[in-house]
Amino acid sequence: MYQEVIRLIERAGVAFPPLGNGVSQAAIENAETVLGFALPKSYKWWLLNYGGGQIQADIVYGLDENGMGRPDLIELAHMNEQDGLYDRERIVFCMGNAENFVFDTENLDKNGEYAILLHEISGGEEIPYAASFVEFLQRRITEVCRA
Template sequence: MYDDLIKVIEEAGDRVEFASFGDGISDYWIELAEKRLGIILPKSYKWWLKNYNGGEVFGEEIYSVYGIDFDEVVGGDIVYINELSRKNNSSFKDKLIILEADDEVFYFDLSNGLKDNEYPVYELYSNTMYANSFAEFLKKRITE
């Protein structure tokens, strides 16, 4: 199902810094993150977490699940980042931030729920849809 994405990642060379395929985070931590965030994470994002554990594209960290107690974790853990964002800005309740770069912020749009087990990915400042799924988001970030 994700063969095209695996190929894009493998061919990306030093543009991508992920764990080796198969060295991802456990279902246990994904379920804890979903419970803490109060949402179901999209299918392709969970696949990426389970297989690559997170990482960077062109030096920009895509938020993941660190596998550290959520009350102690800092940095690019998706739970930490989004709890902090929601605490500081109530308009983020329907957004789950997945990447913050110098001039772009990408998020899952939670407002309409999951469609085909995915959330669309939007860019915050332009308020435009960037990708229909996390898998499409990754492909675009790697190949653009």
């Protein structure tokens, strides 16, 4: 499954760091401790291998392990919670122009994945989008990059 995603990322020219330039396992464990829940299995794979990036104009939040000012999932979650935009059950991991994509942390499946919801900002509606983070990558890259 991951090999297909790697090929899709390479073929579409997605703005992710080169494969293998992600964050450390320690950074992921720290994020899980700070956030208070386990991150989805395929998102952890992506963090270890890529760490962050963009799909066209969509920012896919990773972890700013080295304090370089990269889009950081923990920082975004804290800002959203402080501003009353999202609570701990809805963690934004990708921001587009008119929509956000969130982990539905109330629904962890047997494979260690959270359902992905598309939150339309203007209407406030949440729509099921993908069953896992890797499925999100496949769908979003295909839609946005016409890969």
